[in-house]
Amino acid sequence: GVREGRIARVRYTTDGCWSSILSGSAAASLAEGMSVDEASNLSQDDVLEAVGGLSEESRHCALLAANTIKAAVADFRVQRAESCGECSREDCGGKTPLQGESEKDFADRQGIQRRLCRIKHKIVVLSGKGGVGKSTVAVNLAAALSLTDRRVGLLDVDIHGPSVPKMLHMEDVQLELEGDTILPMELGDLKVMSIGFLLRHADDAVIWRGPMKIGVIKQFLKDVAWGDLDVLVIDCPPGTGDEPLSIAQLIPDADGAIVVTTPQDVALADVRKSIDFCRRVNLPVLGVVENMSGFTCPKCGEHIAIFKQDGGERMAAEMGVPFLGRIPIDPAFVEACDEGRVRIHKAAGHPGIEALSKIAEAIAVALP
Numbered sequence: 001g002v003r004e005g006r007i008a009r010v011r012y013t014t015d016g017c018w019s020s021i022l023s024g025s026a027a028a029s030l031a032e033g034m035s036v037d038e039a040s041n042l043s044q045d046d047v048l049e050a051v052g053g054l055s056e057e058s059r060h061c062a063l064l065a066a067n068t069i070k071a072a073v074a075d076f077r078v079q080r081a082e083s084c085g086e087c088s089r090e091d092c093g094g095k096t097p098l099q100g101e102s103e104k105d106f107a108d109r110q111g112i113q114r115r116l117c118r119i120k121h122k123i124v125v126l127s128g129k130g131g132v133g134k135s136t137v138a139v140n141l142a143a144a145l146s147l148t149d150r151r152v153g154l155l156d157v158d159i160h161g162p163s164v165p166k167m168l169h170m171e172d173v174q175l176e177l178e179g180d181t182i183l184p185m186e187l188g189d190l191k192v193m194s195i196g197f198l199l200r201h202a203d204d205a206v207i208w209r210g211p212m213k214i215g216v217i218k219q220f221l222k223d224v225a226w227g228d229l230d231v232l233v234i235d236c237p238p239g240t241g242d243e244p245l246s247i248a249q250l251i252p253d254a255d256g257a258i259v260v261t262t263p264q265d266v267a268l269a270d271v272r273k274s275i276d277f278c279r280r281v282n283l284p285v286l287g288v289v290e291n292m293s294g295f296t297c298p299k300c301g302e303h304i305a306i307f308k309q310d311g312g313e314r315m316a317a318e319m320g321v322p323f324l325g326r327i328p329i330d331p332a333f334v335e336a337c338d339e340g341r342v343r344i345h346k347a348a349g350h351p352g353i354e355a356l357s358k359i360a361e362a363i364a365v366a367l368p
Contacts (some may be wrong), residue, residue, distance in 0.1 A: 022048050030050055099135055128238065136167070152231045153233070155220055171202050
């Protein structure tokens with residue numbers, strides 16, 4: 001039982017060996033008094049410490065006990081999420097309809113809220129202009145965060161130009177359904193969803209007006225089984241149109257946006273508009289990333305500012321938002337993305353990957 005966010009009582013039964021009984025009892029005792037989030041992080045080592053250690057052949061009993069508690073917590077969260085009206089959160093906006101809201105719109109909003117309340121942090125990746133490497137930053141940021149023992153999702157809402165499937169070498173995968181629920185694609189611990197998974201051929205054009213785009217974004221938030229996530233990274237198309245506006249309105253509690261630019265003035269002018277957009281829709285700006293920030297010759301070591309340099313940092317200072325870092329032009333990095341080999345932990349020594357890793361670390365530290 002759970003009372004006021006704390007686990008008041010745990011029953012653990014098993015017909016296993018003495019080590020299983022001992023581990024189960026220890027796990028139940030540990031869980032009682034914990035918050036639901038704390039219990040979901042119960043580990044094998046916690047149980048082993050509580051029982052005073054087990055022989056090598058019995059250590060799996062501690063792992064089984066910890067995983068059983070985690071599964072019970074996950075079931076509790078699902079049951080709680082299925083009944084928004086009974087949620088104990090006072091600040092939850094999914095309990096009652098808004099003034100003038102239709103029954104269908106309320107049901108959609110409540111369905112989205114049920115999914116989002118299981119996701120701790122939502123980060124939106126924006127750019128004012130196309131071709132600045134926004135999707136590259138979003139994909140590698142999600143991959144880097146997943147390496148910090150966080151449960152991460154990556155949502156691609158670039159309806160007309162989805163790049164995520166290509167970058168993750170997932171062009172030919174087929175979506176699976178469980179009733180009315182869409183199962184996200186999984187790449188290791190990373191959960192992924194993109195309109196690209198719904199196209200018959202990668203070259204198919206999506207010719208939709210605003211209402212259809214908004215509808216599919218709602219579906220990605222409401223019907224995809226994201227489960228419990230620490231972070232959801234959302235890759236938006238360039239500009240300030242339907243897709244980023246829909247995300248800002250459908251996820252009013254998003255942690256903020258990362259705005260990607262290149263150093264030259266043409267790109268910076270549009271990025272300023274993205275920052276203004278964030279302020280108008282009450283979306284915090286987590287920071288600016290300057291991509292394609294110079295190139296260092298691998299033979300002579302000379303650094304060349306192909307698209308100028310430091311423009312992103314100057315613009316961030318002028319607009320009063322954080323500057324997160326620079327990502328240089330890195331041919332090996334570009335080739336890896338084109339070939340779907342985004343494995344940020346296997347690319348040490350590449351300047352682009354190392355720069356993105358530092359940016360991801362800064363963002364990870366900023367997230368509670």
